[in-house]
Amino acid sequence: MDKLLKLILFIIFILASFQGIAQNDYLASSWKKQVKPIECQYLTSGFTEKLSELGHNFYPWQQTNYQSNGQIWGNANEFAKQDTLKDGQQMYNSKTVLSQNEILFLDFGDEKLFPVTKGMFKDQTFKTARYLPTRILDYFERQKIHATNKSGPFAASVANCNEKGL
Numbered sequence: 001m002d003k004l005l006k007l008i009l010f011i012i013f014i015l016a017s018f019q020g021i022a023q024n025d026y027l028a029s030s031w032k033k034q035v036k037p038i039e040c041q042y043l044t045s046g047f048t049e050k051l052s053e054l055g056h057n058f059y060p061w062q063q064t065n066y067q068s069n070g071q072i073w074g075n076a077n078e079f080a081k082q083d084t085l086k087d088g089q090q091m092y093n094s095k096t097v098l099s100q101n102e103i104l105f106l107d108f109g110d111e112k113l114f115p116v117t118k119g120m121f122k123d124q125t126f127k128t129a130r131y132l133p134t135r136i137l138d139y140f141e142r143q144k145i146h147a148t149n150k151s152g153p154f155a156a157s158v159a160n161c162n163e164k165g166l
Contacts, residue, residue, distance in 0.1 A: 076138035
């Protein structure tokens with residue numbers, strides 16, 4: 001009887017451990033709730049941004065202020081953005097199309113595609129996260145980047161943009 005009780009307690013302990021592990025995989029849980037439902041669909045949204053940058057101005061530390069409006073389309077695998085930047089009375093257009101293995105980028109005011117470097121391609125996944133967070137969730141899930149810090153219902157996953165494989 002003692003052995004049976006120990007065996008039952010051991011099985012309950014193992015099952016409880018696996019249940020705790022399954023419940024604490026925050027990234028997989030987020031992916032299932034946010035990315036999986038839209039794998040074969042596109043989300044679309046409009047946006048407005050204000051940006052202040054230090055640029056090549058006549059006065060040191062002078063900021064140039066911009067206002068940008070645009071439209072985004074995307075899902076876990078693809079992303080497209082078309083936006084218009086307004087600098088005073090001047091208006092410039094930009095277009096970005098990003099997939100799993102290529103990027104097409106037409107910069108503000110340009111008429112030809114911008115020559116994209118491998119680093120720019122890798123960074124674009126992280127830059128698109130502010131418009132469509134499902135892309136970064138999918139990236140972390142595909143790369144098997146798991147939470148490095150867990151505290152209650154919160155978890156943090158960390159990746160360096162310029163590491164091998166990113």
